[in-house]
Amino acid sequence: MASEISVKSSTRSSFMAQVLLRILAMAFTLAAISVMVTSTQYILIFGIKFVATYSDSSAMRFLFGANITACIFSFISLIFVCVVSRSESDLKKYFYLFLHDMVIMLLLISGCAAASAVGYVSKYGEEKANWAPICGIVSKFCNRVMISLVLSYLGFFSYLALTIMAAKKFM
Numbered sequence: 001m002a003s004e005i006s007v008k009s010s011t012r013s014s015f016m017a018q019v020l021l022r023i024l025a026m027a028f029t030l031a032a033i034s035v036m037v038t039s040t041q042y043i044l045i046f047g048i049k050f051v052a053t054y055s056d057s058s059a060m061r062f063l064f065g066a067n068i069t070a071c072i073f074s075f076i077s078l079i080f081v082c083v084v085s086r087s088e089s090d091l092k093k094y095f096y097l098f099l100h101d102m103v104i105m106l107l108l109i110s111g112c113a114a115a116s117a118v119g120y121v122s123k124y125g126e127e128k129a130n131w132a133p134i135c136g137i138v139s140k141f142c143n144r145v146m147i148s149l150v151l152s153y154l155g156f157f158s159y160l161a162l163t164i165m166a167a168k169k170f171m
Contacts, residue, residue, distance in 0.1 A: 022077055022158075022162065025071075025074045028155035028158060029151070029152065032067045035148040036063070036064050038144065041141035062110075062114050065111070066112075066152070073100065101163040115149050119145060119149060
C-alpha cells in the first residue's frame with residue numbers, strides 16, 4: 001500500500017514537472033520571439049539611414065525559426081503529455097516524447113550557438129577578417145538580441161531537463 005502511494009506520488013510529481021517545464025519552455029521561446037521581433041534599430045550615418053534588424057542575419061533568422069518551432073511544439077507536447085497521463089503508462093509513448101524533446105533541444109542549441117557566434121562577432125569584431133564590431137553603433141539592437149538569446153538558452157535548458165527526465169524513465 002505504501003509503495004503504491006509512493007508510485008502515484010512519483011508519477012504525479014513527474015507529470016507536474018513535465019507540465020511546468022513545457023510551459024516554461026513555451027514562455028521563454030515566446031518571449032525570445034517577441035524580443036527578437038522588436039529589436040530593430042534605425043541609425044543615421046552621414047545622412048544615410050541604416051536599419052539593424054534580426055532578419056539581416058541568417059543565424060538570427062535561424063534562431064527565430066528555432067524559437068517559433070520550439071514554442072509551437074511545446075504547446076503540442078503539453079497537450080500530448082496531458083493526454084498520455086490519463087491513459088495507461090506505455091513506454092513506447094515516453095520514447096516518442098524523449099525523441100521529441102531531444103530534437104527540440106538540439107534545434108534550440110544549434111540556433112543559440114549560431115546566434116551566439118554572430119553576436120560575438122557583432123560585439124567584438126573579427127580583426128583578422130577586418131570585421132568591425134557594430135554593437136557600439138546599434139547598442140539597442142544588440143542588447144535586445146542578447147536578451148532574446150538568453151531567453152532562448154533558458155528554453156534550451158528547459159528542454160534539456162525534459163530530455164533528462166524522459167531518458168530517466170528508461171532506466
